[in-house]
Amino acid sequence: MTVGADVDSAAALHVRTRLLDPASAAALVDLLPADGPLVWLRRGEGLVAWGQAAAPRSAGPTRLADADKWWSETVARAVVDDAVGEPGTGLLCFGSFAFADEPGDSVLVVPNVIVGRRGDLAWITTIEAGRFVDGATLEHGDEPLAPVDLAVSGGALDDGAWSGAVAEAVARIGAGDLEKVVLARDLVATASAPIDVRWPLRRLVEAYPTCWTFHVDGLFGATPELLVRRERGLVTSRVLAGTIRRTGDEERDLALAGTLAHSSKDLEEHEYAVRSVADALEPHCSSMNVPEAPFVLHLPNVMHLATDVAGVVHDSGLVSSLALAAALHPSAAVGGTPTADAVALVAGLGAMPRGRYAGPVGWMDAAGDGEWGIALRSAEIDPADPARVRLFAGCGIVADSDPAAELAEAAAKFVPVREALGG
Numbered sequence: 001m002t003v004g005a006d007v008d009s010a011a012a013l014h015v016r017t018r019l020l021d022p023a024s025a026a027a028l029v030d031l032l033p034a035d036g037p038l039v040w041l042r043r044g045e046g047l048v049a050w051g052q053a054a055a056p057r058s059a060g061p062t063r064l065a066d067a068d069k070w071w072s073e074t075v076a077r078a079v080v081d082d083a084v085g086e087p088g089t090g091l092l093c094f095g096s097f098a099f100a101d102e103p104g105d106s107v108l109v110v111p112n113v114i115v116g117r118r119g120d121l122a123w124i125t126t127i128e129a130g131r132f133v134d135g136a137t138l139e140h141g142d143e144p145l146a147p148v149d150l151a152v153s154g155g156a157l158d159d160g161a162w163s164g165a166v167a168e169a170v171a172r173i174g175a176g177d178l179e180k181v182v183l184a185r186d187l188v189a190t191a192s193a194p195i196d197v198r199w200p201l202r203r204l205v206e207a208y209p210t211c212w213t214f215h216v217d218g219l220f221g222a223t224p225e226l227l228v229r230r231e232r233g234l235v236t237s238r239v240l241a242g243t244i245r246r247t248g249d250e251e252r253d254l255a256l257a258g259t260l261a262h263s264s265k266d267l268e269e270h271e272y273a274v275r276s277v278a279d280a281l282e283p284h285c286s287s288m289n290v291p292e293a294p295f296v297l298h299l300p301n302v303m304h305l306a307t308d309v310a311g312v313v314h315d316s317g318l319v320s321s322l323a324l325a326a327a328l329h330p331s332a333a334v335g336g337t338p339t340a341d342a343v344a345l346v347a348g349l350g351a352m353p354r355g356r357y358a359g360p361v362g363w364m365d366a367a368g369d370g371e372w373g374i375a376l377r378s379a380e381i382d383p384a385d386p387a388r389v390r391l392f393a394g395c396g397i398v399a400d401s402d403p404a405a406e407l408a409e410a411a412a413k414f415v416p417v418r419e420a421l422g423g
Contacts, residue, residue, distance in 0.1 A: 051112025064326035155186030156352030184394035200420035221378025242266030242305035285311030320368030
């Protein structure tokens with residue numbers, strides 16, 4: 001792990017958590033300052049944070065394991081005064097990890113201030129190296145401004161080239177080289193001034209309340225897919241695979257949902273994804289529940305086949321949520337089947353570098369409890385040019401995939417972030 005030069009890695013972190021009046025945390029996203037906000041929100045609940053007590057980075061095939069080890073060592077040295085004692089209180093980190101072993105950059109961020117809310121319970125945590133901090137002032141952040149002169153253009157592959165990659169993938173699947181591969185593409189949005197990430201975050205929270213809206217180190221989005229949640233020994237994972245675009249006509253969309261639920265192509269894609277998650281979790285769980293059939297998850301822009309896999313870990317004190325995320329990533333939902341062959345094919349087709357798109361993103365507390373989503377429906381602000389943003393979308397390709405249909409599906413998956421930016 002590489003720790004930022006501004007952080008004293010030898011100093012113990014001093015952590016203090018206190019209850020808050022829930023009314024003061026009614027709109028968590030409105031509390032965020034412009035500088036370095038961190039976000040994990042769903043249905044108005046979750047965590048927002050700012051400041052930086054530590055920010056170690058990792059890379060390569062051991063990036064998640066290295067981060068988990070650093071966190072364990074940091075937790076062991078920390079001095080914690082937690083008057084609440086719930087998952088998400090006390091010492092906490094946010095994280096975002098590269099999809100592939102190479103290239104890619106991954107980061108954990110330990111903030112200085114965290115505000116959380118769950119139901120009627122609200123709290124504030126302060127973290128500082130070497131000393132306690134008594135409280136923090138809670139104020140609404142200033143109003144973010146909309147992106148100025150936003151223009152959206154093509155990314156690494158234009159429509160024709162990407163459709164050609166889909167056709168080649170279908171041919172390789174038909175030849176028996178593999179069963180499924182996930183292909184991704186990007187768009188580039190540029191503005192005439194640096195983009196305030198709080199602008200799209202507020203709109204994603206409002207428009208996609210059932211998704212997990214996130215921001216860590218420039219990567220933001222509203223993912224519908226939960227890679228893993230661990231809470232007091234219980235483990236859950238929401239698997240999505242199989243997608244159809246909504247029309248806006250309620251009656252027509254209900255008919256499309258029925259079509260999706262009986263589509264052999266989409267059911268095949270979904271089965272691969274569920275099987276990969278169940279196989280990865282099984283060694284860590286004493287019992288598991290894997291539903292026999294998926295349900296249809298309705299989102300404002302698309303509908304997905306979805307399955308919630310659940311289990312009980314063998315020993316909740318030994319396997320952290322991040323270690324479980326490492327065991328699961330990449331699942332068939334974002335990689336393919338067999339995964340190693342699928343990832344190799346993606347590179348062979350000349351696809352764009354994913355960076356942290358479709359990698360694990362989320363948070364973890366000192367007990368190892370936490371939530372890690374898959375960074376889908378996402379975009380990344382260019383650290384070298386904060387007026388430039390890359391938007392990402394991906395599609396699962398199986399034997400029956402049609403390039404034109406996959407192109408339309410990718411366009412639908414760009415909608416959340418594109419509309420949130422105002423493009």
